[in-house]
Amino acid sequence: MLKSTVQRASASALAQLQRQFSSRFSLSSTKNTGSRLLSTQVTDSTVFRVARPTKALALNELRDNHGARKVRKRLGRGHGSGHGKTCGRGHKGQNSRAGNGKPGPGFEGGQTPLTQVFPKRGFKNALRRELQPLNLDRIQHFINTGRLDPSKPITLREIYRSNLVRFTDGVSLLARGSHVLSTPITIEVSRASEAAIKCVEALGGRVVCVYHNKLALRALLHPQKFAVLPKSAMPMTAKLRRMYSDPVRRGFLAPEISKEYTPTSFNFERVERAEA
Numbered sequence: 683m684l685k686s687t688v689q690r691a692s693a694s695a696l697a698q699l700q701r702q703f704s705s706r707f708s709l710s711s712t713k714n715t716g717s718r719l720l721s722t723q724v725t726d727s728t729v730f731r732v733a734r735p736t737k738a739l740a741l742n743e744l745r746d747n748h749g750a751r752k753v754r755k756r757l758g759r760g761h762g763s764g765h766g767k768t769c770g771r772g773h774k775g776q777n778s779r780a781g782n783g784k785p786g787p788g789f790e791g792g793q794t795p796l797t798q799v800f801p802k803r804g805f806k807n808a809l810r811r812e813l814q815p816l817n818l819d820r821i822q823h824f825i826n827t828g829r830l831d832p833s834k835p836i837t838l839r840e841i842y843r844s845n846l847v848r849f850t851d852g853v854s855l856l857a858r859g860s861h862v863l864s865t866p867i868t869i870e871v872s873r874a875s876e877a878a879i880k881c882v883e884a885l886g887g888r889v890v891c892v893y894h895n896k897l898a899l900r901a902l903l904h905p906q907k908f909a910v911l912p913k914s915a916m917p918m919t920a921k922l923r924r925m926y927s928d929p930v931r932r933g934f935l936a937p938e939i940s941k942e943y944t945p946t947s948f949n950f951e952r953v954e955r956a957e958a
């Protein structure tokens with residue numbers, strides 16, 4: 683008697699849950715595939731389908747998805763496996779040899795590769811420098827906004843820290859916006875045009891072209907990385923020595939320039955303690 687009463691109560695509760703579920707989600711025609719119900723009609727009101735499990739889930743019944751784990755090919759385990767003896771490589775040839783691997787890019791089976799057929803022209807200069815242009819109007823704008831101090835020499839360190847221009851090898855000073863520049867400045871750059879030099883010196887300023895190699899430039903921009911600041915290297919090639927010794931180009935090695943001004947960004951000797 684009690685058992686039948688409990689069964690009727692559970693059946694009524696289950697029927698009530700099914701009615702609530704069917705009222706919330708519109709049910710479409712389905713087909714039974716094992717333990718899942720798949721919808722054969724998809725409508726705008728269909729949200730998802732929930733299949734009632736037919737049996738309890740146990741830990742020993744958990745399985746990976748089909749194809750998630752691939753069975754390793756076992757080679758050399760007899761001809762009955764289909765991968766014995768030659769292990770699927772066939773007889774002879776390049777692909778059957780052990781330790782051969784894949785040919786590298788450009789390999790053409792033994793004939794002369796195309797990259798060796800045609801001759802090469804030119805070369806890549808290892809000492810080539812890419813100087814970033816810096817114009818006078820941008821310098822005046824940074825002075826007006828307080829990001830540059832015109833009372834002190836403007837070196838590559840100040841240019842780098844103020845984000846005036848991003849560079850890797852050096853900076854070339856150009857004369858665009860010369861009518862905007864109104865503040866006398868002392869600036870040390872890698873190279874400068876004649877028009878830029880004339881405009882800066884007309885206001886009472888000074889332009890000095892200083893050479894920096896990779897090590898000297900790194901020590902100038904990041905001195906905290908050095909326990910001892912290295913001595914700056916002199917220009918390496920004859921062309922660079924002529925340029926930085928030319929007073930017309932305001933080279934720092936010119937006697938007329940070196941007598942009047944000593945560049946602060948060039949270390950003529952080693953500095954024992956690096957400044958922060």
